[in-house]
Structure formats: C-alpha cells, structure tokens
Amino acid sequence: MANLNVTIPKLKLNDGKSMPMLGYGTGTAWYKKDNDSKTDQAAIDAVKSAIKLGYTHLDCAESYGTETELGTAIKESGVPREELFVTTKVSKDNINDIAGAIQRSLEKLQLDYVDLYLIHQPWFTVSEAELQKAWADMEAVQASGLAKSIGVSNYLPSHLTAILKTAKVKPVCNQIEFHPYLQHPELLEFHKQNGIATTGYAPLTAATKAKPGPVDDYVGRLTKKYAVSENEIYLRWCIDQDIVPVTTSAKEQRLSDYLRAVTFKLTPREIKEINELGSQKHFRGFWSKRFKEDDRS
Numbered sequence: 001m002a003n004l005n006v007t008i009p010k011l012k013l014n015d016g017k018s019m020p021m022l023g024y025g026t027g028t029a030w031y032k033k034d035n036d037s038k039t040d041q042a043a044i045d046a047v048k049s050a051i052k053l054g055y056t057h058l059d060c061a062e063s064y065g066t067e068t069e070l071g072t073a074i075k076e077s078g079v080p081r082e083e084l085f086v087t088t089k090v091s092k093d094n095i096n097d098i099a100g101a102i103q104r105s106l107e108k109l110q111l112d113y114v115d116l117y118l119i120h121q122p123w124f125t126v127s128e129a130e131l132q133k134a135w136a137d138m139e140a141v142q143a144s145g146l147a148k149s150i151g152v153s154n155y156l157p158s159h160l161t162a163i164l165k166t167a168k169v170k171p172v173c174n175q176i177e178f179h180p181y182l183q184h185p186e187l188l189e190f191h192k193q194n195g196i197a198t199t200g201y202a203p204l205t206a207a208t209k210a211k212p213g214p215v216d217d218y219v220g221r222l223t224k225k226y227a228v229s230e231n232e233i234y235l236r237w238c239i240d241q242d243i244v245p246v247t248t249s250a251k252e253q254r255l256s257d258y259l260r261a262v263t264f265k266l267t268p269r270e271i272k273e274i275n276e277l278g279s280q281k282h283f284r285g286f287w288s289k290r291f292k293e294d295d296r297s
C-alpha cells in the first residue's frame, strides 16, 4: 500500500490552536461494540493503521464506547502525544457532570488532556439557561487544562445564540453532518460571522448512503480529471471550503486512498457546481428524529 507521506493542512481556530483538516472517526457503522466492558482489538488495530498512515486528528465520544481502544491505539502507535489532535465528546447522560465526564474519558484515553472537548448534542438541555450552564461547565474544563479547546456538535443557530450570550470563551467549532445534500448555508454563515469553525461528519454520504443523486454525474467527471475516487472529491470539497471532514474506515486501503484528498484542489467553479447540484436534494443520515423534518440548517 502506498504511504503517500502527505502533510495534512491545519485550520487555525478562534483560540489560536490548530486543527488538522482531515479527521479519523471512531464512532461508525463498521464498529459496533456489543459489550462495553470488553476491549475490541479490531478497533485498536484500525486506529493504529490510521495513525501509521498519517492521520493525526482522531475523533471520539464517550457514547461510542471506543475511548479505551483509542487510548490503547495512541499508546501503542508510539507517536508523540503533541503530534496528535484528540477529540472526545460529553454525552447526554453526563451533561450535568461535565467535570466528572472529562476525567473518566481521560482515564479511558490514558491521556492528560484532549485537544478538543465537545458537547455531543444540544437537545437534552432544553432551556437557554441549561445550555448556558453546560457551556460554563465546558469553560471550566478548559480553564483546568483538561481540554485545550472546547466546542459543540449538532448545534443550530438558536443554540449557539443562547450560549454566546453568556460565553466567556466562544466554541472553537461546531461538528455537524455535512455533505452536498446537507449544506446548512444559514448555519455556516452564522459560524463565519462568529469565528466558529465547521467540522463535517458523514462527509461521504453522497457516495455511500444517498445515491442516486444530482451530484453523481458531475462528481464522476471530476474523479477522472483528478484520478481519485468520489470519496476524495467529497473530502476535498469540504477542505476547499475550510470545513474539516471527519471520515473513517476499518480498511487500510480506503484510509490510504482518502489521503489523496490533500494532494489536489478543486477550482472555485467546481465547488460552486457541487454546491448547486447538491442543493437540489436533501438528505440527513444522523439524528433525523431530533431535527424537525423541514429543518435544513
């Protein structure tokens, strides 16, 4: 397998830290843990392959049940801690004990700190005051040094507006589902106005879950032009818009292929064409019951 020896570019965050612009996720369809107390060797091996290939941005969450495996993989990889960017997320079960949740996550991860700590979803804190309290608890985690940066996931403009009213520290990012069939133009504009970076999960949806679709033919032509697969076009389409895609696979070949996304650049016209074609279809693969049917933000 070709090790491309690529350099993954970094995105500067609003707190001065930097995030590698291609993430490797550990909470996905390929990995389903049937017993939370058992360590899964396949998951450890998959993360180690990713790190060996050059992935440094590693995305996790306490809900995934993979923090122990991620921690073991990091340790066994031998890569110095400071070369990695590790994210985990607090789950709804622990939203009233964020201080305890980060400690437990760090223990499983065998780390002294995470680079990024996120609130996984907003809807369990229904009132504005509860959203604000949870965010203040995140700020305390950052002040304690256990998370270098703090952010949110699956937040809508209304949730962000609520926390920004009382925030001492702005979220560095909002991790949202992002692909041509879920482009969130208003939310992205809100992020831009407030200096909040966008991290995009499920970036390969148009190729893996939402076919056939209006972008298929055009993206097919781009695969020939750039001699890459559809997956890399979708990853590059994110990166070229300063959106950090978080993808995954247990297959080493696929992980190696994804890295080609940092070896070429789409033109502004190609990005615009994918945006326009993609807007003709709406598809949400995650949390659809939590978002209102008509909510595309």
Ligand SMILES: NC(=O)C1=CN([C@@H]2O[C@H](COP(=O)(O)OP(=O)(O)OC[C@H]3O[C@@H](n4cnc5c(N)ncnc54)[C@H](O)[C@@H]3O)[C@@H](O)[C@H]2O)C=CC1
Binding pocket: 024, 025, 026, 027, 028, 029, 030, 059, 060, 120, 153, 154, 175, 176, 201, 202, 203, 204, 205, 208, 231, 246, 247, 248, 249, 250, 251, 254, 286
């Ligand atoms: N914050 C949140 O609420 C969420 C965060 N995430 C994070 O994002 C990460 C990536 O999410 P995904 O939806 O998996 O991203 P994705 O859209 O990049 O899909 C990756 C999946 O597609 C498969 N795939 C790639 N090419 C394929 C092909 N040609 N044929 C068939 N399958 C193919 C891969 O094997 C892998 O299972 C997660 O591991 C997690 O860390 C994911 C969902 C929600």
Ligand SMILES: O=CCc1c[nH]c2ccccc12
Binding pocket: 027, 028, 061, 063, 064, 065, 286
């Ligand atoms: O965060 C994204 C969705 C997801 C993937 N695996 C799990 C496990 C438990 C909660 C959520 C998720």
